[in-house]
């Protein structure tokens with residue numbers, strides 16, 4: 001799913017940071033000249049999965065595999081999967097049937113399933129989906145070369161061991177599908193929250209934080225290679241915590257944010273996802289202190305009703321969430337907040353659904369990711385509650401929320417008309433080569449006519465002239 005001649009910036013290993021990207025390019029070409037193999041990878045689901053695929057690419061590169069965008073010329077086909085909703089799993093099954101046709105044309109091609117579905121279904125995958133040769137869980141990617149070797153010898157291979165330590169801290173990801181300007185850095189893995197609807201704690205295991213110095217080194221390396229924005233990624237970044245095993249020195253998320261912001265004033269820092277129960281004022285004050293920490297917080301509410309939140313095991317209620325929003329408004333008056341929302345959770349009444357509508361309005365979310373509840377086998381909710389809201393009702397409630405959120409987003413964006421924002425140029429706009437696009441600090445996409453000499457990676461001041469619910473339209477001032 002990426003260029004067969006991938007962007008070479010930012011793909012060096014950490015200790016090669018002084019050597020420049022040319023060395024790496026030569027190494028890559030050498031690999032191919034030696035008759036190296038090609039792999040093809042598709043990723044589904046959250047940003048963490050996309051980030052994991054970049055770690056996988058790095059591990060495969062070490063053993064002589066280079067990436068290809070053309071599945072038909074690959075020796076190894078990998079699919080990095082998501083289990084969060086049933087629909088995501090259905091999509092993967094369809095793709096696997098397509099890969100089977102490729103495998104029939106090219107016997108010897110190895111097909112592997114990575115990620116959350118691999119973890120959830122384990123051996124069952126090999127038995128049910130006979131076309132799969134290897135099944136690898138999110139903590140077992142270092143074992144890939146060994147598993148591929150076994151598959152090449154005609155065996156079906158599985159490693160779905162979850163780890164309490166693995167953070168892939170020493171692996172420098174190969175940036176796939178990169179624009180060369182913005183990159184994701186994984187800062188922790190797993191999740192210790194037990195939201196009753198969520199399969200993630202079962203598929204990604206216990207929460208663990210990565211060594212902060214390896215994070216800062218990765219950010220520095222990216223900056224030196226022309227990147228201008230990093231997003232620190234984790235299921236629940238606010239519970240990031242690391243302790244130096246030798247000195248006992250502790251680093252929390254606020255400290256990590258500050259360390260990353262100090263890499264360079266021209267390196268923007270974003271993060272995702274925050275959990276309302278853990279988001280501290282300390283983090284908000286650090287955000288206020290540094291101009292290059294973007295004023296944008298993704299703070300999933302899930303439901304606007306306290307009884308439903310309790311059943312979801314979110315460990316906060318509506319007043320707590322409102323208090324967090326008030327703290328953001330007080331400390332960061334210009335920050336945008338976005339959310340995730342689930343409609344039709346077990347036993348949700350019409351009145352409780354109205355509470356979700358009202359919090360969208362009250363919190364003035366700049367945007368939301370909205371879903372209807374999909375029961376996942378093995379989760380707390382699947383075991384304790386009945387999935388009793390009919391699908392038509394779930395979908396109708398979802399439509400109501402989407403309609404309201406679109407109106408709130410439009411209002412949010414229209415309020416920006418006349419304002420001027422600092423925008424990081426990311427590249428051509430999707431609709432026209434005459435326009436650039438880039439984001440402002442609030443994570444809003446801004447589209448504006450190009451100017452001579454301006455290029456991706458530059459910062460530019462843009463005045464907003466018009467707005468839709470998804471985009472700001474402006475011109476350079």
Ligand code: 5AD
Nearest residue numbers: 197198300340341342371372373374
């Ligand atoms: N059904 C629907 N949506 C879900 N999410 C997580 N689990 C489910 C589920 N079982 C949503 C939540 C979460 C986002 C990543 O996906 O809103 O924040």
Ligand code: SF4
Nearest residue numbers: 191193195198200235
């Ligand atoms: Fe799932 Fe909740 Fe963890 Fe997010 S915080 S990954 S919703 S269990």
